Amino acid sequence: MTKVRVLFGFAGAAIAVGLWLALTAPADALQGEYSRIINVHVPTIWVAYLAFFVTSVGSLMWLWRKTPRWDRLASSSVEVGVLFTGISLITGMIWGNAVWGTAWDWGDARLTTTAVMFFVYLGYLALRGAVDDPAVRARRSAILGVVAVIQVPLTYFAVNLFRTLHQTQSLRPDGSTMPDEMITAMLVNVIAFTMLYAALLTARLEVAKAEEAAAVESALAGDAVKPPKLSEVKDV
């Protein structure tokens, strides 16, 4: 647990720095204070993409190596990814309500594809919840984890593929469309949220490991009988 605490400590410090930069960077001339929401909105969706990519890698590795740790990685990463996708959707809707005048615009391909991505991975979690056998659960969800990642590039490139309300990427190979202070704040927050993802993922992996150990213990002794622990046995 020390490793998890250290990771959360670093993530907390990085988020504090990111928050300070986000609040001190100049506000957008047209959007005013609402523009600061990109410091949460952009990093959370970046982390969601990363989480789902990690899931696809974990799924592929499980199909190849068949070791439980890859399944733990894939499923834990989905849980964190879904959480961050939800936050990104909510912050996007808050921003849209203020700037576009509507929280949900059907003409916006990025918004719609992000919502669809959210439901794809909710389906993944529903599939895991429906299968009891750990090996069968791991195999079936690994297959879905590999297929579902197609949604990530579709969501990312939705702003380029369709005529849409959502602006295109702010950081491009030919330069940025934002002032340096805003870019710096956003990038620091991207790093900070990535660290938070790493901390949450590590914590969830620890929990998943403990859950598996408890399941094995229960399977060995039956639900009604708990096997004795050496530390609890005094007079041997």
Next chain:
Amino acid sequence: MSFWSQAIEIARVDLAVERRLGDTLRIVTPFAVIALLVFPLALGVRLSVIREIGPAVFWALGILFGMQIALRQSAADSPERRDIYALMGLDPAARFAGRAMSGGVLMVAFLLILFVAMVVLYGPSLPPGSTWVVVVSAVLFAIGLTELATLAGEITAGLSNRNSLASLIVAPLALPLVIGASQALEALVRDVGILPWILLLLATDLALAVAGIGLARPIEEATR
């Protein structure tokens, strides 16, 4: 037997079972036509609105009822039948291809009947050439949706909530298919190029075929 002979044989058996049971043509198709009638009743008799929403309702019902066809009970293999296939040395990828072929044939028939019903009931103003666009996009849509639903049906095989869970997996992942099919017709109405949308459908079908064939063996092991 070669890969394609195995796939065609699976498709032939599936279609023979379907002809006997009649799930698609006797149950799902009439149900979808009833659903076509529900929309105008809910909207009120506003002819201009009904004409305008016709193609969109067609594709929405296409995906909802198409999933029912792809996930039909006659296409779900029992554990015993899976064992027989394994003992016969049937290639899991050929089984996937065969199942996708039979589902695709049924879904194309369903979509064409539904389209005719939509044209009769909603009277949309479609430009010349739209029949071919609908046929091509319906075929590509049906292939992709069947591939996706076959994959989802396999990974949820044997679960008590198979149909609802598989639908939850298929519906969001079918987004590129719905976009491609509906936008191809929309592009024709607006007199802009339909090729990008047909290519989107083709690319999705191809990606799903690669995924289905490539993952056929792990799927086979997952359901045993």
